[in-house]
Amino acid sequence: MDRLFDSLKGFFKKPPINIDNLAYRIHYRATFVVLVAFSLMVTSRQYFGDPIDCISKDDIPSRLLDTYCWIHTTFSIENAWKKRVGEEIPYPGVDKTTPNEKRIYHAYYQWVCFVLFFQAIFFYVPRFLWKAYEGGKIGQLVQGLNSPLATGHNDEKLLSLAKYLKFYENTHNHLFYFYTLTEILNFVNVIVQMMIMDRFLGGEFTTFGWNVLNFTEWEWSARFDPMIKVFPRLTKCTFHRYGSSGDVQRHDAMCILPINILNEKIYVFLWFWFYAVAVISLLMIIYRFATILLKPLRISNTHSYCRMVDKYDLEDMFERKPIGDWFFFDLLARNMDPINFKNLIEIYNQKPSPHSKV
Template identity: 50%
Template sequence: MFDVFGSVKGLLKLDSVCIDNNVFRLHYKATVIILIAFSLLVTSRQYIGDPIDCIVDEIPLPVMDTYCWIYSTFTIPNRLGGRPGIDVAHPGVSSHNENDEIKYHKYYQWVCFVLFFQAILFYVPRYLWKAWEGGRIKMLVLDLNCPVVSEDCKADRKKLLVDYFATNLHTQNFYAIRFFICEVLNFINVVGQIYFMDFFLDG
């Protein structure tokens, strides 16, 4: 079962040079890992068990489970009250007639796809930022994060960096704007996901 999560391990790799901030990393690392892991868990039903259980007496259970999975389940909103096991089998589950309002729940078949789609949406700002950034920070670091660089070499490289920043002051505004665009995209994504989940789960 743990082989299922092998593809997620690549996201755990730490970058040698950090080109963003901790909140940004929460979006494209932690959230993406969680969403993909749960998407894989949902899709690997042969390891976990049945995705749905329908309770009937006359029909074989595997046949009924497949039927319930394909044709969706429903609840009866006016049966949400009552004592479970006495008045109703479960809140919203009871026998019904033509006058009862029926609320169908079809979302569960799509959960694995929605989780994966959400993971993609959380990774999009990171993808854009990596493309726009183009390895500039890594190039500017000049291996200063390497422990085997001599102190003289470090001093020379630091002087190069200071000279570069002094010479190019205020010329990297578009670079910063792109980063802020990605940060705004992260925020829009989070807010949009809240509304999307509300719509997907039908309120």
């Protein structure tokens, strides 16, 4: 287990080649690691701990009852949620059996570890698509140029890079628009996953965090912990078996779900985390469209990576270039030493002599 968590720490290290932004990394690094870590925690508690304990007044082996109720799910009684504990009911959602009772079954806890893991995978998909589409081109072009040392050797590389950029100018729009598409995909992924979690938890996830926050402000007489409804610690289970006379006997049992203490903490955190990630992703999309419409914003963004370059030189260079070329230069600026990037801009902007092949 320690090795698994140690391997997850590697995702937080700064990438040697930066082809995205902080908002993007929140998806495929931070959120991915959080979800995988939660999945491992639930898995260890579920398969190596004691996730359920059921008791019955009848002579049913406890191990058999635990296994049966875990597989066939437990349930709560809807009209017992807000009855007075200790007077009318022993626990919220647990009441005596009646003919017209409406049961709410809790089947999610069997699947939490798997759902969290697959959620993590989907948070990495946009990054996988973008990295595959970019193909490591930026890393190949800036190799050895992220350090100001060995300037003589770097001059040759910078000249070759400038020739490459001139030869392939006006051909990078596809990179920019595919990157923008994956940023939109990041946002869509968060929203869809929130909808899936809401369905997974019986329609309770959308307002779960607000309900938990408001819980502390309710009057004591009207208090009802929203986490108990979504993640009950005590539920009911019905077990049927043949009696000594051959007839089918019904046995009611109460089940304690210690695993829900962990589940509720996980999903409270995920509610706040997912909403924060959704807001950040939306702001990033708005910013991306702003860079499409506002050329000064593009210039300022690239200039922030290399203050040594004259801003007016960048404005002059990108005046008539398509947005794809700006995006490509912006990626280079993120991954090159500022001195080397400044020299690259100077070489690129040089007017070719009549005898030059550049």
